[in-house]
Amino acid sequence: MSGESSLKVLAAYVKPHRGILVAGGLLGLVGSAAGLAMPLLAKYVVDAFGENSSMAGPLLGLTIAVLVGAVVSAGGTYLMERTGEGIVLGARRRLVDRMLRLKVADVDRLKPGDLLSRVTGDTTLLRSVLTNGIVDSIGAVFMLVGAIVMMALMDGVLLLVTLLVVVVIGGMTALVMPRIQKAQHQAQEAVGEMGAVLDRALQAFRTVKASGAEEREVEVVGAAAEQARDRGLQVAGWTSLAGVSTWMAVQIAFLCVLAVGGARVASGALEVSGLIAFLLYLFYLVAPIGQLVEGAVQLQNGLAALRRIREIEDLPGEPVSLAAPVGSDPVGVRFEDVVFRYGEDRAPVHDGVSFEVPPGGLTALVGPSGAGKSTVFALIERFYEHQEGLITVGGRDIRDWPLGELRATLGYVEQDAPVLAGTLRENLLFAAPEATEEDLRRALTRTRLDDLVSRLPEGLETAVGHRGVLLSGGERQRVAIARALLRRPRLLLLDEATSQLDAVNELRLREVIAEVAAETTVLVIAHRLSTVTNADRIVVMESGGVRAVGTHEELVGGDDLYRELAATQFLVS
Numbered sequence: 001m002s003g004e005s006s007l008k009v010l011a012a013y014v015k016p017h018r019g020i021l022v023a024g025g026l027l028g029l030v031g032s033a034a035g036l037a038m039p040l041l042a043k044y045v046v047d048a049f050g051e052n053s054s055m056a057g058p059l060l061g062l063t064i065a066v067l068v069g070a071v072v073s074a075g076g077t078y079l080m081e082r083t084g085e086g087i088v089l090g091a092r093r094r095l096v097d098r099m100l101r102l103k104v105a106d107v108d109r110l111k112p113g114d115l116l117s118r119v120t121g122d123t124t125l126l127r128s129v130l131t132n133g134i135v136d137s138i139g140a141v142f143m144l145v146g147a148i149v150m151m152a153l154m155d156g157v158l159l160l161v162t163l164l165v166v167v168v169i170g171g172m173t174a175l176v177m178p179r180i181q182k183a184q185h186q187a188q189e190a191v192g193e194m195g196a197v198l199d200r201a202l203q204a205f206r207t208v209k210a211s212g213a214e215e216r217e218v219e220v221v222g223a224a225a226e227q228a229r230d231r232g233l234q235v236a237g238w239t240s241l242a243g244v245s246t247w248m249a250v251q252i253a254f255l256c257v258l259a260v261g262g263a264r265v266a267s268g269a270l271e272v273s274g275l276i277a278f279l280l281y282l283f284y285l286v287a288p289i290g291q292l293v294e295g296a297v298q299l300q301n302g303l304a305a306l307r308r309i310r311e312i313e314d315l316p317g318e319p320v321s322l323a324a325p326v327g328s329d330p331v332g333v334r335f336e337d338v339v340f341r342y343g344e345d346r347a348p349v350h351d352g353v354s355f356e357v358p359p360g361g362l363t364a365l366v367g368p369s370g371a372g373k374s375t376v377f378a379l380i381e382r383f384y385e386h387q388e389g390l391i392t393v394g395g396r397d398i399r400d401w402p403l404g405e406l407r408a409t410l411g412y413v414e415q416d417a418p419v420l421a422g423t424l425r426e427n428l429l430f431a432a433p434e435a436t437e438e439d440l441r442r443a444l445t446r447t448r449l450d451d452l453v454s455r456l457p458e459g460l461e462t463a464v465g466h467r468g469v470l471l472s473g474g475e476r477q478r479v480a481i482a483r484a485l486l487r488r489p490r491l492l493l494l495d496e497a498t499s500q501l502d503a504v505n506e507l508r509l510r511e512v513i514a515e516v517a518a519e520t521t522v523l524v525i526a527h528r529l530s531t532v533t534n535a536d537r538i539v540v541m542e543s544g545g546v547r548a549v550g551t552h553e554e555l556v557g558g559d560d561l562y563r564e565l566a567a568t569q570f571l572v573s
């Protein structure tokens with residue numbers, strides 16, 4: 001992102017809040033004006049002291065200026081912080097909205113922990129650009145200009161000396177700014193990487209423990225944390241270099257003004273009270289110059305964060321699925337010479353896949369691991385786009401289906417972790433929030449979950465634990481099927497659980513599949529002999545192609561691979 005375009009993007013975030021921002025800014029300015037008046041009022045106090053006249057008036061003025069300055073500045077700061085929170089909220093909503101609409105292929109590339117850090121950490125950084133970066137800088141500019149005007153009124157020569165020093169040191173500071181932005185971007189990337197490795201360890205928590213890999217994982221996350229610290233130190237180094245320049249500018253200017261001012265007082269060109277007031281104004285420059293430098297640093301940090309936020313927002317999004325399918329008849333699916341590779345440089349996973357599933361009934365996909373069975377589902381759902389050939393659902397090219405309508409037509413049951421945290425009811429209603437109690441009851445009966453529900457302490461309101469760990473493998477899969485059925489799919493894609501099921505669960509799952517296949521089209525990636533023996537047709541896949549199609553009896557007689565699959569570990573008998 002170029003400097004100009006990132007500032008434009010920043011402006012887009014700020015725009016909805018500009019009313020409050022202006023009000024807060026104005027309060028800040030009034031506060032600054034009250035602050036600016038103080039040295040002048042101090043001069044009156046000193047003059048009144050010298051002239052032996054009453055100090056009551058000037059002292060009262062000074063008190064009022066202090067009080068007004070304090071109250072108004074506090075109000076301004078609150079409004080700014082409030083706006084900052086509003087901007088973070090807006091940025092988070094937009095970012096999360098985009099994340100959940102990203103294409104599967106893009107999410108494969110990105111790491112979940114890193115995505116999380118963009119929503120939490122980077123958006124927070126963005127806020128500091130606004131509160132410290134923009135607003136304080138505007139107040140600081142006002143203070144700076146005001147102080148300079150007042151100093152010009154006091155003594156032009158001394159002002160010239162001051163400005164010379166400030167401009168030279170300010171120019172040097174500006175050179176540091178791009179380095180701060182670069183270091184900050186790297187620091188945020190390191191934080192994202194740390195989130196990603198930690199996420200990896202937490203996702204595979206049981207495996208980490210079972211493998212005795214706790215210490216090694218702690219090392220890996222620790223190394224990422226050290227990376228983040230190192231990058232953070234770089235930012236700190238550049239930032240303190242920028243900060244010290246403020247101090248230097250004022251100290252050097254002070255010495256120069258003292259020398260030149262002293263000479264001017266001696267020559268009678270300037271009064272002592274004038275020199276005192278000038279020096280007070282000079283110290284007034286410390287805060288605004290400091291704020292400007294700080295503001296510039298914050299701006300660099302915020303722009304670095306903005307770059308990371310935009311990296312996600314600039315990725316293409318997808319439309320969301322409709323709540324319910326259009327139509328209710330079962331639909332068939334057809335693959336015709338489909339060629340698909342996961343990346344341009346990858347070997348094809350499907351290399352001319354052709355098969356046809358007519359509407360209704362049960363079709364089983366079988367084949368050795370890596371044959372491309374799950375990829376068939378991913379292509380039908382359009383998680384990825386096939387490169388050659390034709391895929392039709394209900395006789396219509398899937399590229400011609402509006403994506404939301406296509407996905408609403410399909411039910412999809414994943415093999416792994418198909419249950420989400422929350423209650424059983426929340427899980428069932430996940431894909432069809434509008435389903436009635438009657439629909440729910442029917443889905444539970446069809447998936448033979450009704451006795452499970454009656455056994456659970458709180459029935460449908462029972463929490464199922466993170467990823468449904470409180471349910472057995474077979475129950476999880478049936479919950480996932482019930483969830484898919486509540487959407488009334490016209491084609492159910494079911495990736496059968498590979499886990500061993502007890503006899504009761506196995507029987508129930510078989511009954512459920514047979515019953516559903518009587519009403520709609522079911523395409524199942526089969527891992528059980530019982531499923532394939534019941535199937536109307538079986539598609540045997542091998543190394544990215546379809547090797548044979550037929551019923552169990554036909555294939556056992558006619559296909560060596562199938563016979564082997566049916567007899568060995570690929571199908572759980």
Ligand SMILES: Nc1ncnc2c1ncn2[C@@H]1O[C@H](COP(=O)(O)OP(=O)(O)OP(=O)(O)O)[C@@H](O)[C@H]1O
Nearest residue numbers: 108342343349367368369370371372373374375376
């Ligand atoms: N998201 C992905 N990115 C890159 N390659 C992938 C992706 N998903 C699968 N693959 C590769 O595609 C090939 C086919 O995978 P697929 O999951 O379709 O096979 P499968 O027949 O379903 O195997 P299994 O029965 O073991 O699940 C595998 O070699 C796998 O490494």
